[in-house]
Amino acid sequence: xxxxxxxxxxxxxxxxxxxxxxxxxxxxVCIALGFVMLWGSTHVGGGVIDGLDLLPLxxxxxxxxxxxxxxxxxxFRGDQLILVAVAFLSGFGMLAQYRMGSFETEGTxxxxxxxxxxxxxxxxxxxxxxxxxxxxxxxxxxxxWVWAVLSLGLLAVLLMFGQRFRGGVYAAGLVTPSEILKVTxxxxxxxxxxxxxxxxxxxxxxxxxxxWRALLPLAGFWLVLAGxxxxxxxxxxxxxxxxxxxxxxxxxxxxxxxxxxxxIGAVALAGAVxxxxxxxxxxxxxxxxxxxxxxxxxxxxxxxxxxxxSGGLWGEGFGRGxxxxxxxxxxxxxxxxxxxxxxxxxxxxxxxxxxxxxGRSLLVASRARDADGRLVGIGLxxxxxxxxxxxxxxxxxxxxxxxxxxxxxxxGGSSLITGFIAVGILLAISDGQPAAPPRNRMxxxxxxxxxxxxxxxxxxAAE
Amino acid sequence: xTYSLDPELWPLIRVALHVGFFFTAAYLLxxxxxxxxxxxxxxxxxxxxxARVPIVLLALLFTGILVYQATWQLIGASRxxxxxxxxxxxxxxxxxxxxxxxxxxxxxRGEVLxxxxxxxxxxxxxxxxxxxxxxxxxxxxxxFGASGMESVANVRLNGGAxxxxxxxxxxxxxxxxxxxxxxGQDLTLTLDAELQRTAFGLLEGKxxxxxxxxxxxxxxxxxxxxxSYDPNRITPALFQDSGPSAALLNRATxxxxxxxxxxxxxxxxLALEKGFSGTLECPADGFTTSTRYRxxxxxxYYTARKSGSTWAGHGRIDLxxxxxxxxxxxxxxxxxxxxxxxxxxxxERMQLNRRIVLHETPYGAWSMRTGExxxxxxxxxxxxxxxxxxxxxxxxxxxxxxxxxxxxxNRGLAVRPRLIETDEPAPLAYFMSTSVAERISVMLRQxxxxxxxxxxxxxxxAIAGKTxxxxxxxxxxxxWFVGFAPAHRPQLAVAVLVEHGGYGSxxxxxxxxxxxxxxxxxxxxx
Numbered sequence: 001x002x003x004x005x006x007x008x009x010x011x012x013x014x015x016x017x018x019x020x021x022x023x024x025x026x027x028x029v030c031i032a033l034g035f036v037m038l039w040g041s042t043h044v045g046g047g048v049i050d051g052l053d054l055l056p057l058x059x060x061x062x063x064x065x066x067x068x069x070x071x072x073x074x075x076f077r078g079d080q081l082i083l084v085a086v087a088f089l090s091g092f093g094m095l096a097q098y099r100m101g102s103f104e105t106e107g108t109x110x111x112x113x114x115x116x117x118x119x120x121x122x123x124x125x126x127x128x129x130x131x132x133x134x135x136x137x138x139x140x141x142x143x144x145w146v147w148a149v150l151s152l153g154l155l156a157v158l159l160m161f162g163q164r165f166r167g168g169v170y171a172a173g174l175v176t177p178s179e180i181l182k183v184t185x186x187x188x189x190x191x192x193x194x195x196x197x198x199x200x201x202x203x204x205x206x207x208x209x210x211x212w213r214a215l216l217p218l219a220g221f222w223l224v225l226a227g228x229x230x231x232x233x234x235x236x237x238x239x240x241x242x243x244x245x246x247x248x249x250x251x252x253x254x255x256x257x258x259x260x261x262x263x264i265g266a267v268a269l270a271g272a273v274x275x276x277x278x279x280x281x282x283x284x285x286x287x288x289x290x291x292x293x294x295x296x297x298x299x300x301x302x303x304x305x306x307x308x309x310s311g312g313l314w315g316e317g318f319g320r321g322x323x324x325x326x327x328x329x330x331x332x333x334x335x336x337x338x339x340x341x342x343x344x345x346x347x348x349x350x351x352x353x354x355x356x357x358x359g360r361s362l363l364v365a366s367r368a369r370d371a372d373g374r375l376v377g378i379g380l381x382x383x384x385x386x387x388x389x390x391x392x393x394x395x396x397x398x399x400x401x402x403x404x405x406x407x408x409x410x411x412g413g414s415s416l417i418t419g420f421i422a423v424g425i426l427l428a429i430s431d432g433q434p435a436a437p438p439r440n441r442m443x444x445x446x447x448x449x450x451x452x453x454x455x456x457x458x459x460x461a462a463e
Numbered sequence: 464x465t466y467s468l469d470p471e472l473w474p475l476i477r478v479a480l481h482v483g484f485f486f487t488a489a490y491l492l493x494x495x496x497x498x499x500x501x502x503x504x505x506x507x508x509x510x511x512x513x514a515r516v517p518i519v520l521l522a523l524l525f526t527g528i529l530v531y532q533a534t535w536q537l538i539g540a541s542r543x544x545x546x547x548x549x550x551x552x553x554x555x556x557x558x559x560x561x562x563x564x565x566x567x568x569x570x571x572r573g574e575v576l577x578x579x580x581x582x583x584x585x586x587x588x589x590x591x592x593x594x595x596x597x598x599x600x601x602x603x604x605x606x607f608g609a610s611g612m613e614s615v616a617n618v619r620l621n622g623g624a625x626x627x628x629x630x631x632x633x634x635x636x637x638x639x640x641x642x643x644x645x646x647g648q649d650l651t652l653t654l655d656a657e658l659q660r661t662a663f664g665l666l667e668g669k670x671x672x673x674x675x676x677x678x679x680x681x682x683x684x685x686x687x688x689x690x691s692y693d694p695n696r697i698t699p700a701l702f703q704d705s706g707p708s709a710a711l712l713n714r715a716t717x718x719x720x721x722x723x724x725x726x727x728x729x730x731x732x733l734a735l736e737k738g739f740s741g742t743l744e745c746p747a748d749g750f751t752t753s754t755r756y757r758x759x760x761x762x763x764y765y766t767a768r769k770s771g772s773t774w775a776g777h778g779r780i781d782l783x784x785x786x787x788x789x790x791x792x793x794x795x796x797x798x799x800x801x802x803x804x805x806x807x808x809x810x811e812r813m814q815l816n817r818r819i820v821l822h823e824t825p826y827g828a829w830s831m832r833t834g835e836x837x838x839x840x841x842x843x844x845x846x847x848x849x850x851x852x853x854x855x856x857x858x859x860x861x862x863x864x865x866x867x868x869x870x871x872x873n874r875g876l877a878v879r880p881r882l883i884e885t886d887e888p889a890p891l892a893y894f895m896s897t898s899v900a901e902r903i904s905v906m907l908r909q910x911x912x913x914x915x916x917x918x919x920x921x922x923x924x925a926i927a928g929k930t931x932x933x934x935x936x937x938x939x940x941x942x943w944f945v946g947f948a949p950a951h952r953p954q955l956a957v958a959v960l961v962e963h964g965g966y967g968s969x970x971x972x973x974x975x976x977x978x979x980x981x982x983x984x985x986x987x988x989x
Binding site: 018019020022023026027029030033034036037040041044077078079080081084085088251291294295299302303305306307308309310311312313314315316317318320321322325339340342343344345346347348349351352353354355356358359362363364365366367368369374385389392393396397398430431432 | 470473476477478480481483484485487488489490491492494495498499501502504506507508509510511512513514517518521522524525527528529531532533535536537539544545548549552553554555556557558559560
C-alpha cells in the first residue's frame with residue numbers, strides 16, 4: 001500500500017479531499033449544536049452533565065478526523081459526499097441515541113456509544129483495504145460460493161442455537177448476526193449474476209420466459225434462504241434480500257422481465273407468507289385500518305404518529321418531547337422520535353441526507369468499470385434504500401410495519417455495523433481501478449491478483 | 464464541572480440552538496450541493512447506464528413518504544379519528560390535541576353542561592353540574608380517556624373533519640402560526656337540565672335510575688343514574704369499583720333488573736293481541752304449574768297474613784281489573800296459557816335482548832341495552848309463569864321500560880330514543896298494534912285512578928302508569944313505576960326504578976309524579 005499506485009501522492013490527496021474536510025467540519029458543528037441543546041435541557045431539567053456526557057461528541061469529532069486523515073494517508077480517491085452523508089446520519093444517530101439514554105451506563109463507557117466511532121473507522125478501513133479495484137476479489141472465483149454457504153450456514157446455526165425474542169431470532173444478547181447477510185448475499189448474487197450474465201439474459205424467444213436452467217442455482221439458494229428466514233420470522237430481511245436480488249438480476253442482464261416476474265411472485269408470496277405468519281396479518285390490519293383496534297394492534301403506530309403530531313413542523317426541541325410514550329423508540333421508532341423533537345423539518349433533513357447517500361452510491365455503481373463492482377454497488381444501495389424505506393414508511397404508516405431498524409440511526413449493533421460495512425464497500429468501488437487516468441494512456445483492465453488481497457479481504461469483510 | 468445557567472434565559476437559548484441547528488443543516492446541504500463539481504470522480508469511466516432514472520424514482524418514493532407523513536404530522540387535525548385517539552390515549556402534555564378548545568355540550572334550552580377553558584396554557588374540561596349529567600355527558604380526561612357523549616361525539620366536539628376550502632385555509636393558518644387551538648362545534652342534547660337536576664335530587668342517597676322521554680319524537684328529557692360521580696374529578700378508584708354500588712355504571716341504560724309487575728304491560732299486550740277478552744279464576748291460595756313448586760300468590764294474600772286476617776281472593780276477574788290490582792295469579796296463568804313461543808315472540812317484538820343505538824359516529828356508539836330474557840326449556844312452565852309476573856329469567860333496563868311506556872303512549876309505535884337535538888326522529892318498531900296500545904293506555908290510567916297507583920293521583924295532571932315491586936335475592940324489593948302523562952295525549956313517558964325501594968306505589972310512583980308535575984311547570988307538558 002505504500003508503493004505509489006497511480007499518479008496521486010499525499011499532497012494531491014490532501015488537496016483532493018479538501019471539500020470533504022470542510023463538510024465534515026460542518027457536520028461536527030451541526031451535531032454539536034444538537035448536543036448543546038440536549039445538555040441544556042438536561043441541565044434545566046435538574047440533571048447533571050459530567051465528562052461522560054461530553055464524550056459522545058468528542059468521540060464523534062475524533063472519529064471523523066481520524067477517518068479523514070486515514071483516507072488522505074491512503075491516498076484514497078473515492079467519493080466524498082457519500083462519506084459526508086454517512087457521517088451526518090451517524091452523528092444524528094448518536095444524538096438520537098444519546099437523547100434516548102442508550103449510552104447511559106454506570107460511570108463507564110457504554111458499548112453502544114463505541115459502536116459509532118468503531119463503525120466509522122471500520123468503514124474507512126474497509127474502503128482502504130478494498131480500494132484500487134481490490135473489491136473485485138470479493139465476487140470472484142470460488143469466493144461467491146463461500147459467501148453463499150456462509151450465509152445459509154449462519155442462518156441454520158442461528159436457528160439451532162439462537163434465542164427467540166419479540167418474534168425474531170437472536171444470538172447472544174440482542175446481537176442479530178443475520179444482519180451481515182445483507183452484505184454476504186449481495187456479494188454472492190452479484191458475483192453469480194456477473195459471471196452468468198449472458199445465460200441469464202437469454203430469455204425465451206417468442207414467449208418471454210426466464211432461462212430456468214441458468215437460474216436454477218440462484219433459485220435453489222433463494223428457496224432455502226426463504227425457508228430459513230420465514231421460520232425465523234424475519235420477514236423484513238427476506239423482503240430486502242429478495243428486492244436486492246431481483247434488482248441485481250435486472251441490472252446485470254438488462255432484462256426487465258425479472259422485475260415483472262419478480263413483482264408477480266412477490267405479490268403471490270406476500271399473500272402466502274401473511275397466512276403463515278400470525279403477526280403478519282395483524283400488521284396489515286393495523287396498517288389499513290388503524291382505528292379499528294386503536295388500543296391493540298395499532299397502538300404502536302398510533303403512538304408514534306401522536307408523537308409526530310406533537311412535534312408539528314419544527315418540533316418540540318431536542319430533549320423536550322416525551323418519547324417514553326413511543327414504543328420501541330430507540331430502534332424501530334427512532335424516526336418518530338426525531339419527528340417529535342425536530343418536527344417535520346428534522347425528518348425532511350434526515351431523508352434528504354439518505355437520498356444524497358443513495359443517489360451518490362447509484363452514480364458510483366453506474367460508473368464502476370467492471371460488472372462485479374456495478375452489481376455489488378447496486379445490490380448494497382438497494383439493501384440500504386429498501387431498509388430505510390421500510391422503516392420510515394412503516395413508522396409513518398405509509399407501508400405496513402416490518403420491524404426493521406433505521407440504518408445509521410437506530411439502536412442496534414449488528415445493523416449499524418452492517419450499514420458501515422456496506423458503505424465501506426461502496427466507497428471502495430468509488431475509488432475505481434488502479435489504472436492511470438485516461439489522459440496519460442489508455443487504461444487496460446487489470447484483474448486483481450488473488451492471494452494476498454483475497455486473504456486481506458476475508459479478514460475485513462467476514463468480521 | 465460547575466456552571467450554572469439562568470433558567471430564565473434557557474427558553475431563548477433553546478430556540479436559538481434549535482434555529483441554529485436547522486440553519487447549519489441547511490448550510491451543510493447547500494455546501495454539499497455546491498461541492499458536486501469539486502468532488503466529481505474524474506478517475507471513473509463514463510457511466511454504462513444513466514443513474515438518473517433510479518435516483519429520481521428513489522426521490523419520488525421518499526417524497527411520497529414525506530407527503531403522507533405530513534397528512535398526519537402537519538394536518539392531523541383533518542383526521543378526526545386521529546385527534547380523538549390522541550385525546551383519549553396520548554399522554555404527551557404538549558400535544559396540541561389536548562389544547563383544542565372542544566365544543567360545549569348544551570341542554571335543549573342552551574344551558575351549558577360541559578365546556579373547555581384554558582387555565583395557564585392548559586385546556587381543562589369543566590362540568591358545571593357534573594354528577595347530575597355524568598352518565599349522559601360522560602367525562603373527557605387526558606389520562607383516563609373519555610366516556611359518554613364526550614367520547615362518542617368527540618369528532619364533532621373537536622371541530623369535525625375539514626369540509627370545504629374555508630376549513631382548510633383555517634387549518635393552514637393554524638399550522639403556520641402554531642396556533643393549534645381551533646374551537647370545536649357545540650353539541651346540543653335533548654336533555655332538560657332543570658328536570659334532570661330535579662330527578663337527580665329525588666334519587667339522592669338512593670340507588671336507581673330515571674328516564675323521561677317524549678313518545679312522539681324519542682327526545683330523552685331526563686336520563687339519571689344514581690349513584691353518580693363527578694366528571695371534574697376522575698380518580699383511579701372510580702375504575703376499581705365494579706361492585707353493586709359502582710358509580711360509573713349507567714343504571715338507566717345498562718342496569719338489568721327484574722321488572723316485577725311493570726312487566727304486566729307486556730303480558731297485557733300479548734293477551735290483547737291474541738284477542739283475550741274473558742276472565743280468569745284467581746284463588747286466594749295462588750297458582751302453580753306443579754305441586755313441586757311454590758305457589759305464586761297475590762300481595763294482598765301476604766298483607767292479610769301479616770295482619771292475621773284471611774283474604775278471600777280476587778275471584779273471577781277480567782284483564783283490566785287484574786291489571787289495576789296487579790294480580791300475580793292472573794298474569795302467571797295468562798303467560799302459561801299462551802305458552803313459551805307466544806311469550807318469546809312478544810319479547811322479540813318489543814326489542815328485548817338487543818342493544819338500541821341512540822347516537823352513532825365512526826368513533827363509537829351511545830347505546831342502551833333493552834333487557835335479557837333467558838330462553839327457558841319449553842317444558843319449564845313454572846319458569847314461564849315466573850317471567851309473566853316479571854320475575855325469574857326476565858331482566859330489563861329502566862330505559863327500555865320507559866321506551867315501552869312511550870310506545871303505548873304513541874299508539875304502539877316506538878320512536879328511536881335520541882339524545883342529540885339535531886338527530887332526526889326515526890321510528891324504531893311497532894311494539895303493539897294501535898288498538899291494543901289504546902286499550903292498554905286506558906288500563907294504565909285506571910291503575911292510577913283506582914288501582915295500585917291511586918296514591919299519586921292528582922287533579923293537576925292525568926297520570927297513567929303501572930307500579931312494580933320486584934323481588935330480588937339482594938335485599939328489599941326494587942320499586943318501579945312505568946307510565947306516561949297526560950293520559951289522553953301523552954307528552955312524556957317515564958320509568959323510575961329505585962333499587963331496594965320497596966313497594967312501587969310507595970317509592971317510585973311518588974318520584975314519577977313529582978317529576979311529571981315539574982315537567983308541567985317547565986312547559987314540557989302542556
